[in-house]
Amino acid sequence: MLPTKQGSIRLFRLAGITVFLHWSWILFVPVRIGMRAYQYTSLTWNVVEYLALFLIVLMHEFGHSLACRQVGGQADQIILWPLGGVAYVAPPQRPGATLWSIAAGPLVNLILLPVLTGLIFLTDALGLQQAMPNAAKFLNVIWTINLVLLIFNLLPIYPLDGGQILRSLLWFVLGRAQSLFVASIIGFLGVIGLIPVVLWNMHGEASGSNSVQGYIWIAVLGFFVLLNCWRGFQEARALSRFEKLPRHAEYACPACKAAPPLAPMWLCGNCRNRCDIFQTLGQCPHCGAHFTSTRCLDCGVTSPIGEWIGRAPPMPQR
Numbered sequence: 467m468l469p470t471k472q473g474s475i476r477l478f479r480l481a482g483i484t485v486f487l488h489w490s491w492i493l494f495v496p497v498r499i500g501m502r503a504y505q506y507t508s509l510t511w512n513v514v515e516y517l518a519l520f521l522i523v524l525m526h527e528f529g530h531s532l533a534c535r536q537v538g539g540q541a542d543q544i545i546l547w548p549l550g551g552v553a554y555v556a557p558p559q560r561p562g563a564t565l566w567s568i569a570a571g572p573l574v575n576l577i578l579l580p581v582l583t584g585l586i587f588l589t590d591a592l593g594l595q596q597a598m599p600n601a602a603k604f605l606n607v608i609w610t611i612n613l614v615l616l617i618f619n620l621l622p623i624y625p626l627d628g629g630q631i632l633r634s635l636l637w638f639v640l641g642r643a644q645s646l647f648v649a650s651i652i653g654f655l656g657v658i659g660l661i662p663v664v665l666w667n668m669h670g671e672a673s674g675s676n677s678v679q680g681y682i683w684i685a686v687l688g689f690f691v692l693l694n695c696w697r698g699f700q701e702a703r704a705l706s707r708f709e710k711l712p713r714h715a716e717y718a719c720p721a722c723k724a725a726p727p728l729a730p731m732w733l734c735g736n737c738r739n740r741c742d743i744f745q746t747l748g749q750c751p752h753c754g755a756h757f758t759s760t761r762c763l764d765c766g767v768t769s770p771i772g773e774w775i776g777r778a779p780p781m782p783q784r
């Protein structure tokens with residue numbers, strides 16, 4: 467359950483990354499601005515605040531995308547939607563590369579923290595707090611938004627950044643499938659554990675329209691997390707089945723050195739049937755189509771089939 471390019475407006479392209487705005491963001495604008503309409507003396511400041519929130523989320527997502535590219539992964543799309551932003555990153559399937567691609571997002575907020583703190587101190591020292599109360603209030607709000615985004619993203623609840631960081635760290639110890647199992651279960655328990663906290667807060671607060679909107683937002687977010695934990699759990703099961711498959715010992719991926727599985731797992735782009743491309747040396751047994759290169763199912767890198775022969779094929783005994 468993630469926003470897609472369909473139903474999104476293309477905003478701009480920067481450093482090879484295209485930024486899209488999902489249509490549902492539009493619904494959220496009046497809610498977000500309306501919620502804070504009385505904070506400033508002019509509505510212009512609400513718009514400025516909203517644009518600043520937009521900018522902070524965008525910088526966070528660019529952190530993910532640029533870090534992913536740095537370690538050789540693919541990242542060319544960012545979609546902004548009401549739950550924040552989604553950077554479509556496909557880092558190489560190694561724990562270190564994944565960890566850096568995920569950690570670079572919250573790192574942007576961490577770097578912004580002293581920058582914004584410095585700005586507040588500076589405007590305070592220059593006496594701008596009194597001269598321009600709206601600007602001063604705006605800076606304080608931005609400081610808080612950045613801190614809340616940082617803390618929220620670091621919650622160890624999959625698929626939030628914190629949960630994915632936890633998963634990458636566990637990956638070093640437990641492996642790719644088991645780490646995803648553990649992280650999605652912790653994420654699941656995390657959401658269940660937060661329900662009494664939210665209910666307790668609801669009980670203590672007078673229910674104005676703002677807090678109702680707040681709880682709707684929390685409910686949507688909780689649902690999103692649970693759904694993604696469930697998908698993570700399913701993916702972990704598929705990964706663990708994949709890891710247990712027998713392998714073609716005579717071949718190795720030029721990128722990650724993993725031997726390809728000895729199973730009909732390759733999808734023929736011509737006839738959509740599955741086959742074992744290494745058993746038939748690049749030919750689909752169903753339609754006869756020839757393939758000169760193939761994608762590694764372990765790391766996702768596509769290489770020419772000829773380069774896969776890492777070890778000499780077993781010679782017949784004399």
Ligand SMILES: [Zn+2]
Binds near residue numbers: 526530571572627
């Ligand atoms: Zn993030």
Ligand SMILES: [Zn+2]
Binds near residue numbers: 719720721722724764
């Ligand atoms: Zn590979």
Ligand SMILES: [Zn+2]
Binds near residue numbers: 734753755
């Ligand atoms: Zn085929």
